[in-house]
Amino acid sequence: MSKILIRGAKLLGAEPQDVLIVDEAITAVGSDLTVSSAESATVIEADGQILLPGLVDLHTHLREPGREDSETVLTGTRAAAIGGYTAVHAMANTFPVADTAGVVEQVWRLGKESGYCDVQPVGAVTVGLEGKKLAELGAMHDSAAGVRVFSDDGKCVDDAVIMRRALEYVKAFDGVIAQHAQEPRLTEGAQMNEGIVSAELGLRGWPAVAEESIIARDVLLAAHVGSRVHICHLSTAGSVELVRWAKSKGWNVTAEVTPHHLLLTDELVRSYNPVYKVNPPLRTEADAIALREALADGTIDCVATDHAPHPHEDKDCEWAAAAMGMVGLETALSVVQHTMVDTGLLDWAGVADRMSFRPAAIGRLPGHGRPIAVGEPANLALVDPAYRGVVNPVGFASRSRNTPYEGLELPGRVTATFLRGKATVMDGKLT
Amino acid sequence: MKRHLISAADLTHDDALLILDTAEEMARVANRPIKKLPTLRGRTVVNLFFEDSTRTRISFEAAAKRLSADVINFSAKGSSVSKGESLKDTALTLEAMGADAVVIRHHASGAPHRLATSGWIKGSVVNAGDGTHEHPTQALLDAFTMRRHLAGAPDGGPTYHQGPGDGTGRDLAGRRITIVGDVLHSRVARSNVHLLGTLGAHVTLVAPPTLLPIGVESWPCEVSYDLDSVLAKSDAVMMLRVQSERMNAAFFPTEREYARRYGLDAARMAVLPEHAIVMHPGPMNRGMEITAEVADSGRCTAVEQVGNGVSVRMAVLYLLLGGNEPAITTENRTEETK
Structure with missing residues (x-):
């Protein structure tokens, strides 16, 4: 005992x-x-x-299978534990894609073996994340992994009919579609937030409307078919307004925000340092403020890391050639304390709600996001x-070092x- | 003077005048029978071109050679770069070979900035055009050309040169410059807006709204969708090249319509003030943004700009690499007066 x-x-x-x-x-x-x-x-x-309930991440890239050079289930869950997480949702954009019962069970089993953190696999919505044909959502749900969250994250389910069908279909087992909201045609070749900074830097813009137009469509679709939709990594003030409106209608819409979108802005891109390259891109100060307020008032349900490990060489290059994404598991709580708690926007009970109770509830994850009670x-x-400390990626448990907070206290x-x-x-x- | 030339925005008024005045000195060398100075003897300048641009490369090459530098041309096409070598490894290779300056042309915006700030190389970096970001030496040669034609009398009054003269010591205070065309994708426009603003000119950008970036309202210039409304009060009109890949991407309906609304033809040229010049960074799409009649007219400075480009690039390389020695030594001056 x-x-x-x-x-x-x-x-x-x-x-x-x-x-x-x-x-x-x-x-x-x-x-x-x-x-x-x-x-x-x-x-x-x-x-x-x-003392907080163990944190729950709805949005983690563990990279295994396929990109073990950037992260494995073991190294990713070790990073999660360091960050205070007891459960993470492993995104489906692996190689092969987690679009079958076999792949999600493999990831689930690797999580069990790691012992550092529960790993709840996310299933792909469509075969190969290609947006054309529904993956076997039911089989993934019925597997040992018990998948309830489905996402093509990294890609948007942009076909309105496929999205509608997916939303409808997962009602049978109380699933949720987590949408990566990015209108593909409006973001072809996009490198950063479209605005004053992109105009000066000559980098192709990723306009806010490309996110907002998909969110507007999907909350309407979710309402129409009476299903649950979750919006991944909300990044703009306009998206906040849309989610607020959808919630006011009583629709079953939830949303997450990343720590980096709470803290960082597109001004950092002036350095052309690809460590700031992420999708959706860093937005403006006004967006970051709107996101913080929305997280405080509950319009945004939870913080999700979008932990996206990349090997050094994929960031040690010119901006356009660099991979998108940042690691986040080991710094998420510190960024939330910095942006939300130390600013008085959220108390620790609020942090427990946004980083544990609500994400566990959205994922229908048993045993996590529970009160601290007998x-x-x-x-x-x-x-x-x-504690105050300067972020030093050399000490990370993650296999990758692509943090935008290096050197920041x-x-x-x-x-x-x-x-x-x-x-x-x-x-x-x-x- | 700074160690690198990455962006026209980094240049102060004094920096810009120093480069332009030095370029005037360099231009005098071009008029000599032997167009060569010993200033950069023993220094190595690498032209690192990831994008085809024969015009810009030979301009830098001529500039470096006239200063007696050793020139290495590194074209990414057909090299290890096309086999997947990273910018970093290419840079480390050049560093190992002892490059004192790297002149870089790259399709990715910010690549020269990365090269200059990442610690990969110790030498000076000169941006010879990066993606849709900047092309500072083009802006400098444009300003140099404008200054020769448009700079006022020493008292700043509205007297204009008849034909090109020496612009030494002058800026472009109060001159009205109109830049027309694909501003969205133009590194030339970005650099010019910064530099011309620094030199005191009033810049107006003219383009269809589809070819202006979101965020252009924060730039230190004015914006118009109507070319005809700004011509009469322009001291110089710069026509930007419209890239062929824009033509099928819904930026405008047809080439014909573009030429009609935003092209410079003889009728529009006639509206310009008498002293006004027509500029083009080349290569020109005759019949698209500029008609042959205008391109071949005496007011078009396109060819003159090319010549000025060598002088300006000599000045830039000299100031970045040559340190504090005078560009033209006393002996040279004596020789010149003989």
Whole structure:
């Protein structure tokens, strides 16, 4: 029997309490808890620290199978644990694409073997992410992986009929379509946000309307067929307005925002450093402010990392030749603390909601995103909010180093992560 | 003077005048029987061209050779680059060979910036045109040409040269420059807007709305969709080349309609003030943005611009590499006066 006593942590930022974990579950929560057989319990003194439910990421690229040079399920879940995550949704754009029961089960099994973090595979909506023919969504759901989130992420399901059918079809098993909203014709060859900076830099623009027009269409489609749609990595103020409007209608629409879209803007592209190249692109300051406000008021349901590892050579080149994407698992909570908590927009209970409760609910993920209460599975993250540190990718658990925050001082650090009572991270290091 | 020339936006008024005045000195060399200076003897200039551009390459080559530099031409076509070698490895190779300056033409916007700031090479980087971003030496040669024709009397009054003269010491304060055509994809337009603004000119961009970038309203210039409304108050009209690949991408309905609305023909040229010049960075699409009649008229400076390009590029290479020695030594001057 393993026992862990966490002493004096602020549960979701509230008054300090003690939490006792026995084996896989929380068995006691209260003040001045004592352990009957003290010699067998690990005691963690957590004065001043925040205890959160284990974080849940709806949008992670683990790259396995196919691009193990940038990340594997093992290295990706180790990075997730460092970031306080106990569950991640692995995106389908692997090689081969996760569009069959076989591939999603493989990823699911690799996650089980890793032991650092639960891996919930996302299934592709269409065969090969090509947007032409529905993948076997039902078979992926019925597989051991139990897929409920489907996405062609990286590509938009741009055919309105395919999107409508997918939305309708997954109703049979309470699935959700997570849309990468990008009108393809409006974004051919697009390199960065279309606006003042792209005009000066001579980089082809990725206009906000290319995202917003798809979101407008898809919330209407979801309403029409009575299904759930989730919008991946919302990046513009206009998208926020559309989601707000759809929610006001009572439609079943959810949305996520990435940490980098909360913090960074297209001004950074002036450096032509491809570490800032990402899809959707970094937008303007006004967009970032709108995204923060929408996350605070709940219009945006959750933070999702869009953790996108790339090998060094894919970023050590000219802008146009570089891959799109940034790693994010190990810095997400710090960026959220910096942009949302330290600014007073969101309290720690809000962080628990946006980074654990809601993403778990959208993914219908059992055992995650649960309150910190007796009888609940001990999926937890302990955070030291007073910590200040400069981001140094050399120490990353991820196999890739493509972070836009290198050299930036950010607040907060995950000191411990527990996956069903087992410490995956202790003293800020992998166990 | 800075170590690299990446963007016309990086040039101060003093920098720009220094380059243009130095170019005037260089232009005098071109009039000598022996068009050569020893200034950059023993220095190596690499022309690294990832995009075909014979005109720009030979202009830089001529400039470097007139300064006695060793010139290496590296064309990406048919080289290891076309076999997938990265910009970084190409740069490291050139560094190992001891390039003092790399003149780079690249299809990707920002490639010269990467080359200059990534730590791959130690030498100077000169942007010879990057994607749809900038082409600073083109803007400098355009300004040089304008200055020779349009710069006012020393007191800044409205006296214009009759034909090209020496523009030394002058800027383009108050001159009205109209740039017409595919601004969206034009590195020439971007560099000119920056440089001409720095030199005090008033720039107006004229294009169909489809060929102006979103965000152009933040540029230090005016924008018009109507060529005829701006011609009468233009001291120079610069016609941009319309690339053939734009013709089938719905930027405008037909070439005929483009030429009718935005092309410069004799009737439009007649509306220009008497002193006004017509410019083109070349190569020209005769019959598209400019009619043959205008292109061949005495007011068109296209050929003169090419010649000025060598002088301006000599000035740039000299100022980046030559350090503090005077461009033309006293002995040379003595020789000149003989």
